[in-house]
Amino acid sequence: MKTFRKCNKCGAFLKKETSKSLRNEYPFVCPRCDENMFYIESIKVDRNKHRRGKK
Ligand SMILES: [Zn+2]
Numbered sequence: 107m108k109t110f111r112k113c114n115k116c117g118a119f120l121k122k123e124t125s126k127s128l129r130n131e132y133p134f135v136c137p138r139c140d141e142n143m144f145y146i147e148s149i150k151v152d153r154n155k156h157r158r159g160k161k
Contacts, residue, residue, distance in 0.1 A: 121136075
């Protein structure tokens, strides 16, 4: 499942961890680094920023 959070190492979009045992501590996984991520390790992607072309 796609998320609106990015890896703070490589900038790839993170996926949601599907393993129940891992999900408690590491809710996200980076497909490029192949690593699980803490919530605080991920970067929030502001969806509004993409839309705001001009004032
Ligand atoms: Zn990564």
